[in-house]
Amino acid sequence: MTSQKLAYAFGISAVLMWSTVATAFKLALAVVSPAQLVLLASLFSIIVLLLCLLKQGRLSLVWQCARSRPWYLLSLGAINPFLYYLVLFQAYDLLPAQQAQPLNYTWAITLSLLAVPFLGQRLRRQDLLAMALGYMGVLIIATRGDVFSMQFDSVPGVVLALLSTLLWAGYWILNTRNQQDPIASLLVAFVMSLPMTFVYCWWSDGLPPFELKAWAGAAYVGVFEMGLAFVCWVMALKHTNNTSSISNLIFISPFLSLLFINKILGESIEPATYVGLVAIISGLLVQQWRGKARSANQAT
Numbered sequence: 001m002t003s004q005k006l007a008y009a010f011g012i013s014a015v016l017m018w019s020t021v022a023t024a025f026k027l028a029l030a031v032v033s034p035a036q037l038v039l040l041a042s043l044f045s046i047i048v049l050l051l052c053l054l055k056q057g058r059l060s061l062v063w064q065c066a067r068s069r070p071w072y073l074l075s076l077g078a079i080n081p082f083l084y085y086l087v088l089f090q091a092y093d094l095l096p097a098q099q100a101q102p103l104n105y106t107w108a109i110t111l112s113l114l115a116v117p118f119l120g121q122r123l124r125r126q127d128l129l130a131m132a133l134g135y136m137g138v139l140i141i142a143t144r145g146d147v148f149s150m151q152f153d154s155v156p157g158v159v160l161a162l163l164s165t166l167l168w169a170g171y172w173i174l175n176t177r178n179q180q181d182p183i184a185s186l187l188v189a190f191v192m193s194l195p196m197t198f199v200y201c202w203w204s205d206g207l208p209p210f211e212l213k214a215w216a217g218a219a220y221v222g223v224f225e226m227g228l229a230f231v232c233w234v235m236a237l238k239h240t241n242n243t244s245s246i247s248n249l250i251f252i253s254p255f256l257s258l259l260f261i262n263k264i265l266g267e268s269i270e271p272a273t274y275v276g277l278v279a280i281i282s283g284l285l286v287q288q289w290r291g292k293a294r295s296a297n298q299a300t
Helices: 003-029 034-056 060-068 070-094 097-104 107-119 125-142 155-175 182-204 212-239 243-265 271-299
Strands: none
Touching: 003 034, 003 070, 003 097, 003 212, 003 243, 034 070, 034 182, 034 212, 060 070, 060 182, 070 097, 070 155, 070 182, 097 125, 097 155, 097 243, 097 271, 107 125, 107 155, 107 271, 125 155, 125 271, 182 212, 212 243, 243 271
């Protein structure tokens, strides 16, 4: 298999895994609280990341990462998985999956906003158009298409879903300073966040019950959403000679996700969800077009 074919294999695997997690979130949250799900899923993710590094013969990198920048990795772990997934799962607990999942995809638009004060980047007309399309899509989905009524299924749910995009964008801005191995540093961040997740879970909802459904749902989220999907995406970017072609695969995920939400959760997907999702994806494509235009200018 050529390097580019391998990149596509890893990329498509990651996209397929991400396409199922919205459904998995809702199924798991039916038996555990958001805090309990974060705790259990983190444990399973740590196991997966350990096994991946062990298989690659790079387990020694874990101690190197932990020793070199412990406070930095602790701050990463406080955001992801602790705060980000806690907020995201709370949003999924309050909203239908078909609303929470597309709203979470606006994180890239939030990233372009945060990049202005934190990375010194400038907003261009393409950015403003992307934001207008993305947040119009959010409004269409959150109001079920009745934009002018401004009636939401759950205002706290919408706020939490948008807050999760802020946390995720903030995490990636902070992660731009990370020069260490991505998988090893993620593992260290997850391990360092575990005590705070444990304490919060014990204090708020109590420790997770020893029930098969609870642990099976958390295992799926931890193994695929937090663990293998990240590893596959890193490997796809490592093997590709065309980052843009791999990045475009991500746009398949939200539409596949709606299919799983409909078939497995039984949610009837409303026309407004498709309209809003198309607006959000259009905004993200506008951002990619901006990146290509900039690359072309730099090359000339």
